[in-house]
Amino acid sequence: MSEGHSAPPAHDAPVTATGDSTGAAPVAVDARHHANHAQAQAQWHSPKEQDSVGRLTPRPTFMENLVNSRDSQFHLDRRDSSELERYFHGPREMDRHSKWPIFMRMHGSVTPKMILPLLIVGGWATCITCISRFVHNLGVNNILLTVLGFVVGLALSFRSSTAYERWADGRKYWAQLIQTSRNLARTIWVNTGEREGENGKVDLLRKLTAMNLILAFAVALKHKLRFEPDIAYDDLAGLVGHLDTFARDAHDRNAITPRPKSLWKATGEYLGVSFAESNPRKLIKRSKKPLGHLPLEILNHLSAYIDSCVSNGTLTSGLHQSQAITMMSTLNEVLTGTERVLDTPLPAAYSIAISQIAWIYVMVLPFQLYNLLLWVTIPASMVAAYIIIGLATIGSEIENPFGQDVNDLPLNTYCRQIAMELDIITATPPPNVDDFMSRPDNLVLFPLSQDSYDEWKARSKEDIRAALRQKVAAGSGLGSIVNGSDSSTEVERITTKTKQSV
Template sequence: MNDHYGMGISSRSTTSYFTSSTPSMAPDEQHDILEGIFFGPRDIVRHSKWPYFLRLQGSVLPRMIIPLLFVGIWSTTIVCVSKLVYDLGISSVLLTITGFVVGLSLSFRSSTAYERYTEGRKYWSQLLLTSRNTARLIWVHVAERNHDADGKETPEIAKQDLLNKIGAINLLNAFAVALKHRLRFEPSVEYPDLAPLLTGLDTLAGAADQAELHHRKPSPIKAAGQYLGISFAESNPRKLIKRAKHNLGNTPLEILTYLSAYFEAVYQAKMLALPIGQAQCMNNLASLGEVLAGVKRVVNTPLPVAYSISIAQITWAYVITLPFQLVKTLGWVAIPATILAGYIILGLAAIGRELENPFGQDVNDLPLDAYCHELANDIDALISRPPPLKLEDWMRGGGAKVMWPLSGMEYKTWESKSVEEIRDLLKAKAASIDVKRERVMTMKMSEGLTPVVQDPEKSKA
């Protein structure tokens, strides 16, 4: 939820192709150890060997410092008064009754928060899948013309068509990056990972004054308050949008409009002749529009405030009354017992608040930068080679082993066989036990397991 912690922008520069596959951090973030541990989103590529109960990254411990300090002072006061002045202890029956209500409310809060988290992940999976399919349709099925309208051979037209295809595919990257910034309430178009992808596009946000659309660095006191989770130090994450003097529009939606215009030009030029290809492109654009509407629904429909207030009041009332109920049976041990119970109960409530918006900058939020970078790398790999339209180059000329694992002979060898012989071999391939055994052994070897070679004679017996 803490969208105000900074922008965490990662630029996809030329050097990023040859270095890490994960988004790079800003220089000041690389030297800030605490920010690397307690701010995110978490780098999904990194692997930690520490046991979970000893890990700090992803923990809500920083936000629990102030609440636990208050709980410790409160419980110490109650226990000291009960032991030294007047007995304030009450029956533990209330502990049993209210414990059920607290458990029910925390379960409700956790389930609704995790549901929003998984729903956000599903929408981004849909975005990645649709973008990859659309990029493949453009790269393979959109033709590159070699002749002009008069039938004259013109290489320049093919070059323009190729560049247009690359530009349209880059718009898919632009849509993902623009959606990431919109979900984090960052309306500017001058972010390093977005500005190069929007070059030449006329957007409403691009026409606005960009100086007013960037977050200002918070003061040290405010930054410390945000780090500790103090509500009075948190800013409205939508403040840049509220203070804007111009209509900032909807940049991801405007990008989809430019993509739709590209497909219309392709249809008019008859560069995508198959109707099913045209329908698939339109369906993919509709799917991206569905993603845009879905993630905005997740962001703009939080848990009703009445539930949030009630859950907060129930949990705090339970923690505050704990020392009164524990002092009779535990004595001075009621102080650490109350702190421990407070950490468990208030910590679960804090996790629910953190997961309520899965698109922010918390460690446990979805790594949107990594998703955008993954999509960019997949598209770069797709367009790094010409579309494999000539089967001679990779099927016959590549020596495909079409009868593997029944036979390791290449494509050219089987050309000397008749159609009947090939069909008979296919029938034998389906009925062969050795083929199935070979596939099982190959699968085990791919999983790093030691293959078990059985004697065919023993198998028959």
């Protein structure tokens, strides 16, 4: 049984009593008996239990505990974090604007991760320079700068291009996810009908549930790509807590309340020290139960909803049925594509070789520069190291675009965008064509004519087509009107001319 639903303490063992109408003494039920109940029933339903004085009180449901709990550190908008913390952690907020010149910005820069490498290179260059100056000249011919520099340039170019390709692929898949979510939500909300009477209320609530599942797919995919296997996150629990999934059965409170990082570990991760970095898959490896595949299971529930709409006659159009099924397949393609980007990084042999090539070149630089630069060898080596190792670090930074680094994709922002757009779609009933077409402020030939829909409806079809021809003839004047450079007098002149010609 999970930590949030453990058995009562031993001194409260007789928590439940049963009796008959004859007034027989209640029979105490041991707390161990309650602990042996089915875990799913204990967590996801709210049976009544007795308090210390024997009164029946409803036990909070597991969903209530998840939604009301604020122990999770995975808030959707990170309002609990300070400005300084948000500055040094990612992903970068797209709506924030900085007036600092680009070369002076630190937010998103790899400079913090370059501090230790630059200190190492500076110490090494100082050692070589001092030995060459006071003991024995270690300088060599700088022909190696040309030969090795070409090889290093090719290696870094390959590293950067492959890493950016993965970053761009991740963005394309999330753009496809947003587009498909819009299309599927519109098909469900507009093209799926609602029956009469009480069934209409059921259809409306099912529509809303399906819209929540569309959002839940995006949020669950975000957490899966970040190796967060639980469902008790603030932005996910209320969307999928009612579904029978493996992730729900494997819920572990410790997964969403990890131990706080020590100062040394947090500093090491910020400086890019590999020994301080944790295994990103540690929560998945520590799970004691099957985690399943939450995004895929959400798709299964969405598919079941589409089938139910076809069965009860609320989605009758074959075209819309095909579109809904196609969009479900597209969501599955997005799921597979993002997993491909996540699980197929640059082969380890390439990564290791490129890193070794870059470091060998940087460490050999002081030997090649000393004869020409003398003491300037030290800062020159550090500048060269910043350029070469910095490019290699950028490739490593953006190789996984779904993480929590500053330069990773802002998946939280994308999920908020989908949630906001679904709210916009569901804010009003499906539009009625007769309502918005015949309104008096529907200027069907604007800006050529200020007449309304009803006024043009009273004219003949030939008059409408003649006006459309006149609209082409007056296109130059209308273009300036649309751009806002002409006054209303010009609009009236063209409108009068159109009426006369018609």
